[in-house]
Amino acid sequence: MAPPAGQIRPGRYLAFFVAIVAILYALVFFTGDRKLTPKLGIDLQGGTRVALTARTESGEPPSRESLDISRQIIETRVNGLGVSGAEVVLDGNNIVITVPGENGERAKELGQTAQLRFRPVLNAVPAAPQPTAPPTTTAPGGTTTAPATTTPEPPAADGATTTPSPQGRPLPLAQQPTTTTAPPTSTSGTPTGVEVCENYAKLLADEDADDAEVITAAKACRQAPNLAPSPDGAAADPVLQQAALATLDCGTGVADPLVGNDDPKLPLAACDQDGVEKFILGPSFLEGTQISDANANLDPQGIGYVVVLSFEPEGSDIWSKYTASHVGERAAFVLDTEVVSAPTIEGAINGDTTITGGDGGFSQSEAGKLANVLKYGSLPLSFESSEAETVSATLGLASLQAGLIAGGIGLALVFVYCLFYYRLLGLLTILSLVLSAVIVYAVLILLGRWIGFTLDLAGIAGFIIAIGITADSFVIFFERLKDEVRDGRTFRSSVPRAWVRARRTILSADAVSFLAAAVLYLLAVGQVRGFAFTLGMSTVLDLIVVFLVTHPLVALASRSKFLSDPRLSGLGGAQRSAALQRSARVGATPAVKEV
């Protein structure tokens, strides 16, 4: 801080500023990815941007936790697209997906709650890498369960795998698959089908394979009609079944190309969610949309939790008919081509269905998770695509150029005006604005690296508008200076006095401006935030520049005989006015003058 009304040492302030600039640019050049451009938003570089808004039934804001889970799930889906540089971030109650470049179109469908379907289990084998897989297959929970009960396989790995120890694995289950696998007698093995699967496996291994090609191959192999017995009685093809199962890699983190692309009318070869079992599933007999509600409740008859499922009338009808005719068989709840749960049907079910969790039941969190999956698909919240845009690289570039040209024109106009009105001081204004831009640029790059700040079109507009606010700090200072000169002081003696008084005004005015930006940033969504951020940032940087550069430079200029010449400083008018008033006082007292 300058000592009030005293002389300051401009050199120190300037040196401090130079140090700041040096540090910022050292960080820019020697840390992070060392790229010299700020991170640009989708609207400036081209790409796809999707904003998904969470909708809750009650209209209340969704919990932070469920938003986080959704974000993670969507992130895995985005990664499954195989595009580089994609980002998924939370913005208030919104999840924003940005995919730079040209291949982001599919990101628009990622927010859809995944498809839940009911398919009969035709064949189940343990997934290869897990020799201890069988335990996860269903343990028929409380045998005491009401007739209206399906016994499930526990969906969550950890708790479930430990509880249903081998003893819990009943015969009907183990038999069920075997019986279906048993009729391998039919020797109508089509080698073409197997070849298709080999082809698919090859494509899967090939990282450069075209997405669309992989999907077609996956469909041909894993959804081949003869995986299941056809309605006209032809038996399933066991060789093909084996081949299809062989292509499945049930390890975690493996993206399934069929996600969102499976045909419900065809059979499907799929993994279960925990990667412990592989299934051959029949065509879907019931869609998840028919589920009206699913809740995790305490098991009234046993320990732990159960999941209670209600259907819409139509679904309820189908479900009760199906369960009545398929007692002892397994039905799979398939979510996005993954089997979430495949309980054995213990009897015809009318009305609500209870899914029990084997010995010891589900834990609360397992039951809650399953209930949510059944209700919402895999996302704990339902999302609506509130904004989806694809910007071509050309349009992005055009916007960027337009923004820069607008900024350039704006700056140039301000320069001309300042030069015209303030002359030498105008020159200092220009210098200060340029230096301000120098820091802003460095800070932009660094913020892009540190907090992922992206500069979008609204942000550029924020900067352009901030030029006005930055320049205004100088105007306040210079007008004060003029006040002092008008009162008859010399340029030199006016500077410290004007500064002390202008400083107060600048600080309070910037405080208001910053407050507006901060409130906007914290409370608003979408583009508003980018705008508020740049506005607030320039306000802070404006303070740095006016304190460390403008004031010291003016002080320096005021000490130089040459520079403080009224013709250069643009203060001639004020001096003349002061002289005029002095001379007027000889003959007359001034009209109204400050004391």
Place this chain on the structure above:
Amino acid sequence: MKRHLLEGLYTGNGALDIIGKRKRGYIIFSVLFLACIASIVFRGFNLGIDFEGGTRVQFPATSAAGPIDTQRAEDIFTEALGKEPASVQTVGAGDTATIQIRSEALTPDQVSKLKGALFEQLKPVAPNGTSSEALISDSAVSGSWGGEISSKALWALLVFLALVSVFLALYFEKWMAVAALVGLFHDLIVTAGVYSMVGFEVTPATVIGLLTILGFSLYDTVVVFDKVKENTRGLLGLTRRTYGEAANLAVNQTLMRSINTSLIALLPVTGLLVIGVGLLGVGTLADLALVQATGMLAGVVSSIFLCTPVLVDLKMMDPKYKLQAQRVAQRRANIERRHSAAAADDVDLSDDDAIDAEVRKERAMVVAGGVPARNPKAVDQRRKPGGKPQGKKRK
């Protein structure tokens, strides 16, 4: 005369009587205000795609075979999707001109079908000569999105108003905070009113821009009030001028700054507006710039012609300031009497002594208030017999 006015503006010596003519100002502001409210209520706003929901598809307006006809684009749309687009227009100019199709909300499938058809049949070419389907941009917005942005923005507005009231009340004083908020309110209503009257399209970017006017409007008011505060320090102990006169002087002293600031702030915004409309056609830049330009003008006008007069009226409700104003009037009457007496007779010595005492007191107050006296010679001048009447210029 003109020279005089400019000189007065430049040096800010109180040439414009803004406070004295405030009644007239209030009438003008009231009429404007009511017109804006009426327009907002009865005419409403021209809400953009973001508020109603819809899809916008945009692509370069030139193909290898020359400019693309909007009618052709419309036909392709109808052919591909079996329905009419809401509008098809060419926006922007030169290389960056684009054709923009707006329609009701389309599903992602429909969008990709449309893009395929548009590319197949029109083959738009980018300024750099490339041609691919990726040149076609699209943007889909759900009907609730604009609403959400706006409702969030309104919340931000309320919180900001609460915080800024506290800030102003602490930094200045109660009545200044009230007067500043009156000005802010005026700026918001007038900007919204202008949008409603002219029928500019309202987009979320407009709402954002409107919010940032808040900062600017208050910023300007803060600067004027800072000067008012400075000029009226220790005023109650003096009889030199009334609160209104001190405030008027402050407005005049900061007038050039207000004008400069507004010009300097408006220049870049103008650049933004010209470029936004000229090069890109419509869009975020143009929306933001337009609302900012409107709001900045309203902000400057209100901080000069509305906030300070309102502040003076609020202040004058305080009996202390009323009394002080009476004392000022009394003192002026005394001086007047003394001068007429002096013209007829010799100087009334006792009165002169009284004035000397007054001047000393005044100087002491000013020194105590931290604003040093700037023209000590004035004291000597007043001693001169036969001095011309003083302080007559203002009443």
